[in-house]
Amino acid sequence: MSSDEAHLEEWAWLARAADGDDASFHLLVERYQGRLLNYFLRAGAKEHAEDLVQETFIRLYRHRSRAKPLARFTTYAHTLAHHVWIDHLRKHGRALRTQEAVRAHTDTEDQRSSRTAPARLDAERLLDALSPDLRDTVVLVVYQGLTHPEAAEALGIPEGTVKSRIFHAMQRMRALLDEQPHARPHEPHG
C-alpha cells in the first residue's frame, strides 16, 4: 500500500468512526499510538507521554465528525498532538521549568564533582537545548517525517518559519556538539 493509499484509508476509518464504527477508530489507534508516543517523548513529555497520546485520541474522537480530509491524515493527527502538547506545556509549564532547572543544576554538579561520570550528550540532550518551538518543529520534520508544508500546517505557522526554525535548531545543536570536547575534558577514554 502506498503512502497516499494509507492516508485515504485512514480518513475512511475516521469517517466510519464518525458513523459509529468503533472498530475503525480502533484501527487508527493501533496505527498511530506508537508514532504519537514517540512524538511526545521526543518533544519532551517523558512520563506524561502515554497520557498525552490518550488525550490526542480523545480529541480525534471528539472531532471525528468535523474533520475534513484536506491534508494527509498524519498531518491532521500531528496537528491535534501538537495542540495537546502545547496545552500540556501551558498547564505544567512552571513545573517543567523547575524540573529542567533541577536537572541542569544536578548535571553541572555531576560534571564538576566527578571525573568519571560521562556527560551524556545524545539526541535527548541536544533536543533539551532547544526552545519548545524549535524542538517541536525538529521533531515533526526529522522524526515524524512531515514535510515543511505539513509541519507548517500542524504548527500553524508559515512554511518559511518552519525552515528557519529547523535551521536555527540545527545550528544550535551543532554548536553544542562542537563544544562537547571542551565540556567533557575528563571523560575517560578506552
Added chain:
Amino acid sequence: MNPTDERIPDRPESDPRFGPVLETLRAWPDAPAPALAGVIAARIARERLRRRHAALALAAGAMALLGTGAWLLLRAPQEAEVASASSELEAVVPAPEPTIIPVETAAAPTPEAPDELARAREWLLRHQDDAGGWTMGRSGASANYTVGTSALAMLALANGERSAELQEALDRAARFLARTQQPSGVFGPDITGSLYNHALACLALLRARPGGDAECERALRRGLDLLANAQRPEGGWTYLRSRGAPNTSLTVWALLVLMRAEEAGYHDYRPALDSGLAWLQDVIDEKGRAGYRRPGDHPHGSETLTAAAALCFLDHPDALDPRLRLMIENIRTDLHAAAGPLDLYRTFFQTAALRAEPEPDAELARVATRLRAVQDQHGDDAGSWPPLDRWSSAGGRVYSTALALLALNGG
C-alpha cells in the same frame, strides 16, 4: 562567519553541515508502541456518556433560564430586553424559603438509586397531557412556557431506556411541539422570551427524533433555520424581538442547539456555529469567567454563565484552552461553595460541566445526595421533586422533576 549570517538552505535538516547533528538525533531509537487501544476505548465510552449528560443538563439549565424569563415577563412585561435572566430575577422576585439540605447529609456519596429515578420518570409520564405536552397548571406557572417545559420533560425522559410506552410518549410530545410552531418558524407563542421555548423545542426534537415523522422533521428544519437566521452580526444571539447586542445567556442556548444539530447530520449551520463560538470566546476573561455581554460584565455574578459557556466548549476544547481549564476549576469551586439552598438552575450547568471531566468529581456525589434527600416519597407526587429552588416556582413540579432527573444521570 557568524552562524546567524549563514544562508538558510531549503532543507536545513538535510544540509551536510548538520550531518553529525542528524546522525545524533537519529540514534534515538523508537520506543515500542504502547497498547493503549483498550484504555482509549474505555475513555471514549465515558466520553460518550459525558457528552450525552452534558447536552441534557445544558437543556435543563436552560430550562431554568426559561423559568426565569417567565417570571420576568409576569413581573415586568414592559421590559423588552431582559438582561441576565438569572441575575435579574434575583433582583425582582422574592425567593421562596430555601430548602436547605444539611451539608453533613450531602457529604457522603450514595449509591445509585434506580428505583427513585424510575419513579420520577413514571411521575412525568403520568402527567403528560393527552395532547402530548406537559402543562404546569398545578404549579401556577405561565402557560407561555408550556413548550419549553414539555421539551424539558422530553429531554429528561429521552435519556432513559426507551420502552415502547416511552417511545410512544416521546413521539406524541414531538408532534405536540411541532404543532406549536408559528408561521415564522418559532416554537411556542410570540413572546419576549420565545427563544428559550424555541431552543428547548429544537433540542427535544433532535433528541427524540421520531422515526420517519415528516411533520416533525420539517418543523425541526424550519426551527433550526430560524435560529441560524436570528444570529446577530456580532456572532451571538439575543432576544428574538431585540436588535440589541448579543448576550451569553441566549448565545449558549443557540450554540447548544446547533452543535446537536450538526451531530444529528444537519451540516448547514457550521458557519453560524463557528462565529457563535468565536463570539462566546470573546466574553470569557483570562480568569475563566464568562461575562454577560463582555468580559468582566457580571452584574449579578458569573457562576451560571461560566458553567453554561464551558459546556459549549466541551466539544471544542482547542478553541479555548487554557481558559477552559480555568472555567472548570471555577465551576468546581463555585459548586463546592454552594452549601446553602439548592439552586437547580445553577447546579445543572455546573454538574454538566464537571461530568465532562475524565475522573468522577466528588461534588457530583454531594449534589446527588442533596437532590435525593428532597424527592417526594409519599402521596400523589411520590417520585417527583417539589419546586424547591427560587426559579422552579415559575416552572413548577414538572420543571424541577425534569431537572433533578437530568442532574442525577437517570432521566
